[in-house]
Amino acid sequence: xxxxxxxxxxxxxxxxxxxxxxxxxxxxxxxxxxxxxxxxxxxxxxxxxxxxxxxxxxxxxxxxxxxxxxxxxxxxxxxxxxxxxxxxxxxxxxxxxxxxxxxxxxxxxxxxxxxxxxxxxxxxxxxxxxxxxxxxxxxxxxxxxxxxxxxxxxxxxxxxxxxxxxxxxxxxxxxxxxxxxxxxxxxxxxxxxxxxxxxxxxxxxxxxxxxxxxxxxxxxxxxxxxxxxxxxxxxxxxxxxxxxxxxxxxxxxxxxxxxxxxxxxxxxxxxxxxxxxxxxxxxxxxxxxxxxxxxxxxxxxxx
Numbered sequence: 001x002x003x004x005x006x007x008x009x010x011x012x013x014x015x016x017x018x019x020x021x022x023x024x025x026x027x028x029x030x031x032x033x034x035x036x037x038x039x040x041x042x043x044x045x046x047x048x049x050x051x052x053x054x055x056x057x058x059x060x061x062x063x064x065x066x067x068x069x070x071x072x073x074x075x076x077x078x079x080x081x082x083x084x085x086x087x088x089x090x091x092x093x094x095x096x097x098x099x100x101x102x103x104x105x106x107x108x109x110x111x112x113x114x115x116x117x118x119x120x121x122x123x124x125x126x127x128x129x130x131x132x133x134x135x136x137x138x139x140x141x142x143x144x145x146x147x148x149x150x151x152x153x154x155x156x157x158x159x160x161x162x163x164x165x166x167x168x169x170x171x172x173x174x175x176x177x178x179x180x181x182x183x184x185x186x187x188x189x190x191x192x193x194x195x196x197x198x199x200x201x202x203x204x205x206x207x208x209x210x211x212x213x214x215x216x217x218x219x220x221x222x223x224x225x226x227x228x229x230x231x232x233x234x235x236x237x238x239x240x241x242x243x244x245x246x247x248x249x250x251x252x253x254x255x256x257x258x259x260x261x262x263x264x265x266x267x268x269x270x271x272x273x274x275x276x277x278x279x280x281x282x283x284x285x286x287x288x289x290x291x292x293x294x295x296x297x298x299x300x301x302x303x
Contacts, residue, residue, distance in 0.1 A: 056275035100186035112194035169251030177245035193227020
């Protein structure tokens with residue numbers, strides 16, 4: 001006597017049509033999940049990049065319009081004119097990244113290993129000042145570091161500093177401002193990487209007669225390298241394109257490449273030259289980030 005099999009029995013597949021539909025749905029699911037992000041990247045990154053590349057190879061003015069004619073001469077022209085600004089920007093961004101790591105790594109380490117149940121509270125208190133507007137915080141630095149401000153003015157009144165001593169409109173002021181501004185971008189990935197380290201590995205290193213310094217050097221720091229990698233990128237890339245701190249805290253001799261891109265776009269209205277500057281900066285950062293990832297060997301992040 002023949003009896004139909006129940007479709008709800010475990011281990012029994014449904015009809016071939018349903019199986020094919022389910023497998024097709026599984027194949028399409030990743031693409032469906034990626035499509036919003038891909039659309040966003042296409043609209044706000046890829047298309048603007050092609051537009052900027054096209055504009056950088058054009059000639060003309062805002063009055064007569066711009067004509068695409070493969071004007072590659074724009075690139076050597078901006079490199080020759082603004083080469084020192086590229087060098088200054090890379091130098092300042094490197095110093096900012098190193099200073100940010102020196103400040104953020106100990107704080108992130110203490111919160112991750114000594115914070116206990118209050119890790120979230122300590123992290124929130126560390127990041128609390130950065131809920132204030134970026135512009136307001138930058139202008140506050142201008143007020144604090146002014147020649148007769150609350151710090152320098154008091155030190156000058158006490159005779160600790162000379163009357164002509166100043167910090168504003170100098171490179172250290174710009175570097176300090178950028179470092180402070182980007183500190184959350186340095187701290188958060190470091191904290192995440194350090195917090196993910198299994199604390200039993202550090203205890204095991206101690207059981208094997210390793211000192212605290214050796215345990216940190218051979219266990220903690222190597223395992224935190226993915227966080228260091230992310231922190232360096234998240235700090236260096238915004239730092240090299242910063243223009244507000246250089247404008248507010250610096251002077252004519254401290255301007256970075258971001259200031260020149262802004263000036264070419266908004267003041268001189270030379271869009272081809274500004275686009276060439278921006279495109280060169282982007283290519284340099286992409287090449288630098290790729291080489292950095294390959295040299296550091298952080299497979300967890302780069303694969």
